[in-house]
Amino acid sequence: MNTAKTKQQPEVLEAVVIRFVGDSGDGMQLTGTQFSDTSAMFGNDIATFPNYPSEIRAPQGSLYGVSGFQVHIGSVEVSTPGDNLDLLVAMNPAGLKTNLYAVKSGHTIIVDSDAFTKKNLEKAQYKTNPLEDGSLDNYRVIEVSMTRLTKEALKNVEGLDNKSITRSKNMFSLGMVYWMYDRSIEHTIEFFNKKFKKKPQIIEANTKVLNAGYFYAETLELIPNSYTISPAKMEAGTYRIIMGNTATAWGLLAAAEKSGLELFLGSYPITPATDILHELVKHKHFGVKAFQAEDEIAGITSAIGASFAGDLAITTTSGPGLALKGEALGLAMMIELPLVVVDVQRGGPSTGLPTKTEQSDLLQAMYGRNGESPVIVIAASTPANCFDFAFEAAKLALEHMTPVVLLTDGYIANGSAPWKIKSISEMPEIKNNLVNQITENWHPYNRDEETLARNWAIPGTKGFEHRIGGLEKDSITGNISYEPENHEKMTKIRAEKVERVKNVIPKLKTEFADSGDLLVIGWGGTYGSLHSAVKQLSDNGYKNIGYAHFNYINPLPRNTKEILSKFKKLLFVN
Amino acid sequence: METAVQKYTFKDFTSDQEVRWCPGCDDYVILRSMQKALPEMGVKREDVVFISGIGCSSRFPYYMNTYGMHSIHGRAPGIASGVKLANPNLSVWVMTGDGDAMAIGGNHFIHVLRRNIDLNIILFNNEIYGLTKGQFSPTSLVGQKTKSSPYGNTQPPFSPGELALGANARFFARIGGNVPKEMSQIFIEAHKFKGTSLVEVLQNCVIFNDGCFSKFTDKTVKADKQIFLEHGKPMIFGKERNKGLILNGLKLEVVTIGENGITQEDLLVHNAKVKDPTLHQMLVRLEYPIATGIIRSFDDVTLEERENALTEEVKANSKFTKTDDLFFSGETYEVK
Ligand SMILES: Cc1ncc(C[n+]2csc(CCOP(=O)(O)OP(=O)(O)O)c2C)c(N)n1
Ligand code: SF4
Numbered sequence: 006m007n008t009a010k011t012k013q014q015p016e017v018l019e020a021v022v023i024r025f026v027g028d029s030g031d032g033m034q035l036t037g038t039q040f041s042d043t044s045a046m047f048g049n050d051i052a053t054f055p056n057y058p059s060e061i062r063a064p065q066g067s068l069y070g071v072s073g074f075q076v077h078i079g080s081v082e083v084s085t086p087g088d089n090l091d092l093l094v095a096m097n098p099a100g101l102k103t104n105l106y107a108v109k110s111g112h113t114i115i116v117d118s119d120a121f122t123k124k125n126l127e128k129a130q131y132k133t134n135p136l137e138d139g140s141l142d143n144y145r146v147i148e149v150s151m152t153r154l155t156k157e158a159l160k161n162v163e164g165l166d167n168k169s170i171t172r173s174k175n176m177f178s179l180g181m182v183y184w185m186y187d188r189s190i191e192h193t194i195e196f197f198n199k200k201f202k203k204k205p206q207i208i209e210a211n212t213k214v215l216n217a218g219y220f221y222a223e224t225l226e227l228i229p230n231s232y233t234i235s236p237a238k239m240e241a242g243t244y245r246i247i248m249g250n251t252a253t254a255w256g257l258l259a260a261a262e263k264s265g266l267e268l269f270l271g272s273y274p275i276t277p278a279t280d281i282l283h284e285l286v287k288h289k290h291f292g293v294k295a296f297q298a299e300d301e302i303a304g305i306t307s308a309i310g311a312s313f314a315g316d317l318a319i320t321t322t323s324g325p326g327l328a329l330k331g332e333a334l335g336l337a338m339m340i341e342l343p344l345v346v347v348d349v350q351r352g353g354p355s356t357g358l359p360t361k362t363e364q365s366d367l368l369q370a371m372y373g374r375n376g377e378s379p380v381i382v383i384a385a386s387t388p389a390n391c392f393d394f395a396f397e398a399a400k401l402a403l404e405h406m407t408p409v410v411l412l413t414d415g416y417i418a419n420g421s422a423p424w425k426i427k428s429i430s431e432m433p434e435i436k437n438n439l440v441n442q443i444t445e446n447w448h449p450y451n452r453d454e455e456t457l458a459r460n461w462a463i464p465g466t467k468g469f470e471h472r473i474g475g476l477e478k479d480s481i482t483g484n485i486s487y488e489p490e491n492h493e494k495m496t497k498i499r500a501e502k503v504e505r506v507k508n509v510i511p512k513l514k515t516e517f518a519d520s521g522d523l524l525v526i527g528w529g530g531t532y533g534s535l536h537s538a539v540k541q542l543s544d545n546g547y548k549n550i551g552y553a554h555f556n557y558i559n560p561l562p563r564n565t566k567e568i569l570s571k572f573k574k575l576l577f578v579n
Numbered sequence: 580m581e582t583a584v585q586k587y588t589f590k591d592f593t594s595d596q597e598v599r600w601c602p603g604c605d606d607y608v609i610l611r612s613m614q615k616a617l618p619e620m621g622v623k624r625e626d627v628v629f630i631s632g633i634g635c636s637s638r639f640p641y642y643m644n645t646y647g648m649h650s651i652h653g654r655a656p657g658i659a660s661g662v663k664l665a666n667p668n669l670s671v672w673v674m675t676g677d678g679d680a681m682a683i684g685g686n687h688f689i690h691v692l693r694r695n696i697d698l699n700i701i702l703f704n705n706e707i708y709g710l711t712k713g714q715f716s717p718t719s720l721v722g723q724k725t726k727s728s729p730y731g732n733t734q735p736p737f738s739p740g741e742l743a744l745g746a747n748a749r750f751f752a753r754i755g756g757n758v759p760k761e762m763s764q765i766f767i768e769a770h771k772f773k774g775t776s777l778v779e780v781l782q783n784c785v786i787f788n789d790g791c792f793s794k795f796t797d798k799t800v801k802a803d804k805q806i807f808l809e810h811g812k813p814m815i816f817g818k819e820r821n822k823g824l825i826l827n828g829l830k831l832e833v834v835t836i837g838e839n840g841i842t843q844e845d846l847l848v849h850n851a852k853v854k855d856p857t858l859h860q861m862l863v864r865l866e867y868p869i870a871t872g873i874i875r876s877f878d879d880v881t882l883e884e885r886e887n888a889l890t891e892e893v894k895a896n897s898k899f900t901k902t903d904d905l906f907f908s909g910e911t912y913e914v915k
Binding site for chain 2 (some may be wrong): 045046048059077094101156174239240241242243244245246255258259262267269271288289290291292294298299300302303304305306308309310311312313315316318332333336340401425427428429432463464465466467468469471473474475476485
């Protein structure tokens with residue numbers, strides 16, 4: 006092996022977008038995560054997004070069986086996984102066909118030429134071989150006989166079956182990309198050693214193939230230069246790469262610890278929210294009670310029961326699940342109990358596009374209940390701030406005695422980014438409205454004067470026995486009341502209670518400009534895309550365009566009107 | 580360590596709310612039986628929670644001077660499960676109707692039984708929808724004329740007991756709606772049972788389905804038409820106490836003591852505590868005499884016990900005690 010060859014000075018880039026695609030069995034998610042983790046540890050800012058088929062085992066080589074993982078790395082702040090690709094790694098024709106549209110003209114495509122067989126081309130519905138018919142002339146195509154080279158590299162490794170051999174070819178492509186972007190392969194080798202501790206021949210095989218890819222790229226004259234992306238300027242601290250759904254789960258764990266309450270999760274699996282359940286069930290050591298119910302309705306009702314009994318109660322779901330929870334959410338609003346409902350939005354309507362993302366449940370979250378039924382609605386905007394908003398959702402629910410809907414979406418929930426780890430000591434206090442000392446004239450609907458939160462008397466507390474329910478209740482005693490004046494009063498109190506949350510949430514701030522011609526407005530998971538679009542304009546000299554992003558939706562920040570009135574035109578992008 | 584439970588009377592469990600059921604409704608009997616049973620159970624008032632769905636029966640919690648929630652139609656089992664899992668010290672009761680439990684709430688009803696959380700479910704079966712003024716329910720009989728079946732109901736019914744045993748209910752009892760003393764006793768037994776207990780009350784709705792059970796429950800026919808089962812006792816019934824049940828092949832058969840050489844020793848002895856529900860199923864299905872009392876009471880591990888054991892085990896083996904331990908574990912890196 007030619008190790009003597011010295012590397013030429015790599016070209017320095019600000020940011021690149023790379024997408025790894027292949028058949029769902031090709032290990033593209035792993036390849037992508039390894040590359041992004043390595044880059045993060047090198048000091049880059051990163052944003053990633055996996056894209057996988059909704060079929061569990063789509064036929065091999067088919068167009069709808071393509072699985073992909075996109076990584077955006079930068080020495081500058083990176084706020085989205087990116088749109089246009091600097092590099093596409095396609096392990097088969099179907100992957101090439103479905104992703105070519107995103108590659109910037111003149112940029113690089115690496116393919117496993119061994120996979121471009123007659124059969125695979127047919128499956129990808131290619132009439133002619135794109136590697137031969139000139140259709141890729143606008144790109145720099147690097148054809149590598151990856152399957153063959155992988156087999157070659159593993160010739161002398163004992164005890165490997167054919168399947169394990171071909172499966173490790175993803176590491177060949179990863180090795181090549183490491184070389185191209187001047188990354189060390191050490192992190193990935195360490196990963197093999199940990200992950201396959203009990204299977205030494207798999208460690209050996211993967212390491213060999215990774216090295217083979219790395220050295221192949223180095224030797225290969227087809228890759229004339231390589232690139233590097235310098236570390237980004239990031240706040241000093243301890244970081245980890247976190248996925249949005251994990252961050253949400255951890256924010257809830259932090260809130261439970263901070264509030265001194267036990268965490269109860271009632272949930273029913275649904276993509277893309279399920280990973281929050283998967284994460285929380287692991288943490289029995291923190292006393293988490295995670296209950297997989299028979300459906301979404303039992304998910305939320307069990308949480309309501311747990312809340313009645315004094316736990317920090319959570320239910321997690323996605324679009325169609327939120328539809329089913331509507332009636333119970335109305336009950337929680339009516340009986341004024343704290344409850345966090347996490348809705349990880351996906352493409353709708355109905356079952357819609359389960360594994361694809363769409364920010365499509367805003368109106369459902371706001372209004373998807375009978376009668377006047379106000380709840381707090383907030384939205385996270387990045388994988389990392391899912392942590393903060395999950396914590397905030399719990400804090401608002403407990404302090405204001407009301408359900409809070411937290412909206413995230415498949416894009417930020419499955420995407421990952423660096424997260425500067427927050428220790429529990431850095432998190433704000435969480436108060437609660439629990440009562441334990443009987444006062445004269447105690448009623449379950451006694452309220453805090455400032456927040457209008459009612460007091461929370463939980464079963465087991467002597468002297469506070471009371472009944473609540475979904476029927477309208479007298480504003481003082483809580484007894485059933487159908488009096489029109491009382492209903493009007495209660496309707497107003499419930500609305501006012503949510504409205505007063507304005508007093509405690511942060512004011513809206515604009516970015517890039519605080520007055521001018523145009524204010525671009527967004528909410529939730531579109532933050533990254535909108536922020537970078539406005540930044541581009543701003544960098545190009547448009548100094549009178551501002552950007553306002555809403556994380557607090559009901560109620561809106563108290564200075565919203567003031568901010569909006571400082572711009573001539575408003576552009577709301579969803 | 581347990582502080583002695585104060586001595587209560589039924590009045591301590593009576594709330595200040597005016598009871599609004601139709602005069603003559605069996606719901607009053609159920610209410611009174613519960614208020615009388617609770618002082619016998621030795622639970623503190625503040626530890627008792629009644630959760631209901633929607634229906635006439637579901638107004639129940641308002642009338643009890645305990646903790647309670649009148650929730651939404653069919654969903655009480657979910658809420659009650661959450662209450663119990665959050666605080667296993669509580670005595671949690673689900674008050675539900677046949678429509679509430681088996682129509683809209685059918686899914687929750689079977690799953691709560693399957694899991695065996697330590698809850699008590701009182702099913703007010705009146706074979707009709709009361710609160711919505713008289714439509715047929717999942718227990719209404721074929722041919723029954725109701726507001727929504729003017730020419731006779733065409734939907735065959737569920738038998739609550741069979742459905743429950745099919746869902747692996749460990750405790751099932753049935754009782755007439757007009758026998759407060761026996762009812763209180765059964766409520767006490769349901770309370771004592773560790774696991775989900777289901778009590779079906781044959782509840783007369785005087786307005787929309789009057790007399791639906793009178794052929795078994797009328798004082799005059801009761802002794803001949805019902806068999807009251809007690810664990811360990813022979814299956815004997817009748818005004819003269821001379822009728823009983825034997826197993827003939829795969830069928831229960833009514834026999835008369837003194838006829839065909841039958842003596843009391845030949846009668847089946849009731850065993851509510853066996854795991855195999857075969858005989859319990861037969862008893863539940865029996866049309867003459869209908870079986871009342873505690874038909875099944877099989878002790879089994881509860882969901883809370885399983886959960887607690889698992890939590891203790893995970894806690895003992897975990898290096899995490901606070902969230903910081905988790906957040907800073909695994910792959911982290913420093914930015915300087
Ligand atoms: C979601 C929903 N659907 C329908 C209703 C109307 N509803 C109220 S009670 C009831 C039936 C109650 O029947 P049952 O459970 O047998 O109780 P009963 O009134 O006979 O005690 C119905 C259909 C409702 N309240 N909510
Ligand atoms: S309608 Fe029937 S069940 Fe309802 S209160 Fe009246 S008698 Fe009782």
